[in-house]
Amino acid sequence: MSQVKANDTVKVHYTGKLTNGQVFDSSLEREPLEFTLGKGMLIPGFENGILDMKVNEKKTIEIPAEQAYGDTREELIQEVPMSELPEEIKPEVGMQLISKAPDGREIPLMVSEVKEESIMVDANHPLAGKDLIFDVEVIEIL
Structure with a gap:
């Protein structure tokens, strides 16, 4: 079974939460998120977190602020x-x-x-300075 690798285009479902459990975004009620790794479309910690995952695999990724939206400036x-x-x-x-x-x-x-x-x-991103948690499921590797 193939695994997610650099430059793959993938579809994932995710739920993004703050460390206090508050959900700030989720794809579960809509189409999965489709993106190509390495294009800088998503925060680095998210892309790195799904590397080596297989289709239908679920995982929780903890992302420190510096791998997400950075510190508050x-x-x-x-x-x-x-x-x-x-x-x-x-x-x-x-x-x-x-x-x-x-x-x-x-x-x-x-x-x-x-x-x-x-x-x-x-003008900081609303999630700047926050550690994030994502529950992720790889739906498809295109």
């Missing part, structure tokens, strides 16, 4: 004066905002704190 947390926000926006903690970079790229931000005259926004 303080330089990606900034204070923005309320005067710079569009009038129609009433910021709340957890609200998602989009900022446009000078080169036109869109940068997703999350409001992490609301102060009287400003807000704190965080």
Whole structure:
């Protein structure tokens, strides 16, 4: 029986959890995730974790933050004066905002704190700084 190896295209079902057991994503209610290893499409710890797995094999992969979305970077947390926000926006903690970079790229931000005259926004990935656990099943090696 073949095993997953570098550069294979595979289909997997997964459930991603935080170390406290909170589920943040799952493919179980939809189509399996299809991807090619080595293309940088997924976090390194996930790709490394499924290497050598066989079709129908199930496994739990524990991924430290540095093999997932990295550590939280303080330089990606900034204070923005309320005067710079569009009038129609009433910021709340957890609200998602989009900022446009000078080169036109869109940068997703999350409001992490609301102060009287400003807000704190965080451009880190929501899972940055977190260790992750994935329950994975290889469905198919293409």
